[in-house]
Amino acid sequence: MEYAFQNTEDVLKLTKKHRIPVSQVAICYEAEFSNMKVSAIRNKMKKRRDVMYAAVKRGIATSERSKMGMVGGDAHKLYQRIKHMKGMMASKVTLRAMAYALAANEQNACMSRIVAFPTAGGSGVLPGVLFSASEHMHSAKRKLLNGLFCAAAVGLIIAEGATLSAAEGGCQAEVGAAVAMAAAGLTEMRGGMPEQCFDAAAIALKSYLGLVCDPLGGLVEVPCTKRNGIGAAAAIAASDMAIAGIKSYIPFDEVVWAMKNIGQSMSSKLKETALGGLAMTPTGQKIKQKLIDGYKKSNGCESCGHHVSHKRRFS
Numbered sequence: 001m002e003y004a005f006q007n008t009e010d011v012l013k014l015t016k017k018h019r020i021p022v023s024q025v026a027i028c029y030e031a032e033f034s035n036m037k038v039s040a041i042r043n044k045m046k047k048r049r050d051v052m053y054a055a056v057k058r059g060i061a062t063s064e065r066s067k068m069g070m071v072g073g074d075a076h077k078l079y080q081r082i083k084h085m086k087g088m089m090a091s092k093v094t095l096r097a098m099a100y101a102l103a104a105n106e107q108n109a110c111m112s113r114i115v116a117f118p119t120a121g122g123s124g125v126l127p128g129v130l131f132s133a134s135e136h137m138h139s140a141k142r143k144l145l146n147g148l149f150c151a152a153a154v155g156l157i158i159a160e161g162a163t164l165s166a167a168e169g170g171c172q173a174e175v176g177a178a179v180a181m182a183a184a185g186l187t188e189m190r191g192g193m194p195e196q197c198f199d200a201a202a203i204a205l206k207s208y209l210g211l212v213c214d215p216l217g218g219l220v221e222v223p224c225t226k227r228n229g230i231g232a233a234a235a236i237a238a239s240d241m242a243i244a245g246i247k248s249y250i251p252f253d254e255v256v257w258a259m260k261n262i263g264q265s266m267s268s269k270l271k272e273t274a275l276g277g278l279a280m281t282p283t284g285q286k287i288k289q290k291l292i293d294g295y296k297k298s299n300g301c302e303s304c305g306h307h308v309s310h311k312r313r314f315s
Contacts, residue, residue, distance in 0.1 A: 003028040006160045007253045008198050011153060015194040022184070022194050023149035026156075045148055048115045049141075052104065052127040055114045059103020066109040068287065070221040075103035078229075093136045094233050101128025101232040105225040117148075118155045118164045121171070121213075121220050122178030124228030126151055129182040129235045133189055143189050151185035154201050154252075161253065162260035166213035167272040169263030175227045176208030176259070180252075182235035187242050202248035202255045204238035209255070210262050212270035214277025217287040223278055 005011045014025045060079040065072030079099040101124035108114045134144040158177045163169045183200035216222045269276030
């Protein structure tokens, strides 16, 4: 395959050889890999873009809460503050990106349709950053689409070199990966060179190394949703650094290697098991007990004598 790649070096060689941006390398790779026309590949991404956009719009317009009641309504609350910036210190672009990121992740928690890009747990960062930037730049939909393809290339490198699974690598592999992808995609949208896209990705991912996955009750709600919101701001900051000419001292491929190494060293209690970190706080334990009680009630066994066996399901 002419456009096959596994790491940053491969991608940069292809961008130089064919004089194309990272996004076009990703498109050509996918066309070769799936044996589809480039137009068909772009149409598939357009459909995903539209689903992301719909989730964002639903999220900022509603105060609906998840079944457990832990998340919901914060995207709407933050988005409303953009209308009157009193007391806010971040720019409108950043606040909107954070609101959009919260919106998409809240919709996931409310069982609405989202795009797991790169995962459900990190599904808010990319639409948050890229949609907000696109609105600010008044950019054409094609530029936004290219940002998504550039982000996809970065995601593939992370998947090949490490993992995108929190169960394997902690939240650094989900929200951390999403922040790196968004930083790269935004940098290309802003006219950054391929090298700058990967500098942005490296700066972003370095800042999320070691982030554990410790969801309350094992649900993708807390702290996942707010991590997406903060991640959107971090991606914009990383892109700003790269555009300003700041380089990552450690190459992106080495950052990915470090992420894999950290994930392998991380305790299983901190990898999506809800047995460590925030999940073990008093608040986390209350949620766990609420889930256990709800499970027993839904199965009609409040006094069936199987209390111990049910607890084991959540231990």
